[in-house]
Amino acid sequence: MPEAILVLEDGRRFRGEAYGAIGETFGEAVFATAMTGYQETLTDPSYHRQVVVMTAPHVGNTGWNDEDDESSRIWVAGYVVRDPARLASNWRARRSLDDELKAQGIVGISGIDTRALTRHLRDKGAMRVGISSEGTDPEALLAKVLEQPSMAGANLVDDVTTDHPYVVPAEGEKLFTVAAVDLGIKAMTPQRMAQRGIEVHVLPASSSLDDIRATGADGVFFSNGPGDPAAAEHSVQLLQQVLTAGMPYFGICFGNQIFGRALGLGTYKLPFGHRGVNQPVMDLGTRKVEITSQNHGFAVDAPVGDDLDTPYGTARVSHIGLNDHVVEGLELRKDGKLIAFSVQYHPEAAAGPHDAAYLFDRFVDLLKDN
Structure with missing residues (x-):
């Protein structure tokens, strides 16, 4: 060679x-x-x-x-x-x-x-x-x-998003419709939702709130993706509109970082990130520990254990990484009722592990409740 x-x-x-x-x-x-x-x-x-x-x-x-x-x-x-x-x-x-x-x-x-x-x-x-x-x-x-650009400040969403909307049909009886904004979506994510009776409309990152509503969505999902969340201004503004409209929300990875910024929190670049299928995370609500699949170089800057007042309701950190206490999840409640949540890791978990698959069931429950 x-x-x-x-x-x-x-x-x-x-x-x-x-x-x-x-x-x-x-x-x-x-x-x-x-x-x-x-x-x-x-x-x-x-x-x-x-x-x-x-x-x-x-x-x-x-x-x-x-x-x-x-x-x-x-x-x-x-x-x-x-x-x-x-x-x-x-x-x-x-x-x-x-x-x-x-x-x-x-x-x-x-x-x-x-x-x-x-x-x-x-x-x-x-x-x-x-x-x-x-x-x-x-x-x-x-x-x-040394001539190459840094990842900090890089807006890469437009490079990876779909150029046209498409639909992943529900398997079996259709229960709900979800608009999934593609910031770099993995194919397994809409499949996990489809397995639970959700018809998934995957939309380009440039979509508007009107585009989301046109799908007849019962809820909204923001996917994983590359780059610096601080540079993804359109995605943050779109999610703020979704939250203002009171639509149930679920985000994964980049969708967690965008959620944090939409709530008024900051994000920062990790020294070397989390990438692998062996990352321990604690769900602060259940105190259970999950072994998770992760791929991220940025994280949300939020205090653990504190309720945060936002224009959309009360937010708090829901999950933390046990290796370094990085924020691994957020949730938003209004009048005590869960209306939106996100995680930094990958519950679709291809090729595994599958400890966090329950989060898709939690999303179904959120859609039912709202």
Whole structure:
């Protein structure tokens, strides 16, 4: 395999072999701690403009199938693995991971010490990075890395949202209609709602309140997505209109951050984010701990344990991460009644775990109650 090089913006460099497409790529270096579900990770639009470092050493064992994609394409800017599988072995596999990366033009690198790289990112924080298998001059690549934009302040929603509305029909008896604003939605999310009798109208991020009402929605959902929530002004304003109209609301990941900003709270960039399928979260209402799937680099800045007066009702933090006490969920009540809630993690959980699937049932209960 051709030689490849990875260079971080602080000058740290790693040499390895080309993996996937030959070329040059740039993005924000982040690490993901999942040991499974790499296909879902790669096709998650929340990873747009990010170079993903896999902490699991052996990647690609189960190849690539045609069923597990979370969107229509691979979104990561680059891919970093230690030991790529030499042979894919799974009854659903149609091709190898390497073949799919090449087919979609995703530049990667293998054969490097991903543990050392992960420890560096954990200590120094996520940062800009470049990978090249075309030229291996580290100084030349570093100069290009330093020209790349930061993730802070990046509005990436328009890059990943659908360009046209579409409907995911309810399975079995239709109970409710939900307007899902696509900020980078994963395919499994409307499927989880459809399994519970919800007809999901997926709308572009540029949609208006009139567009939402035109679906006949009983409730509104905002999805996960990439970028800085502080730059997504239209989404915040739209959600404020939804809350003013008194429509039930559920948000996931970026939808949690947008909810926080709509309530008047701030958001901030985490040092290295939470990415993996092994993140412990406590539901402060039930005191139960869930092992969750996460992918976020920003978080809501809100006090834990305090009721917050907002123009729409009383808000409070509903979930916290047990590793670092990051806000992992919010809820909004009016006259003591739940009218909106969100979580920072992924209850649709493809490829798992499924500890948090109850949140979709909670959304159904919210729709019933309102």
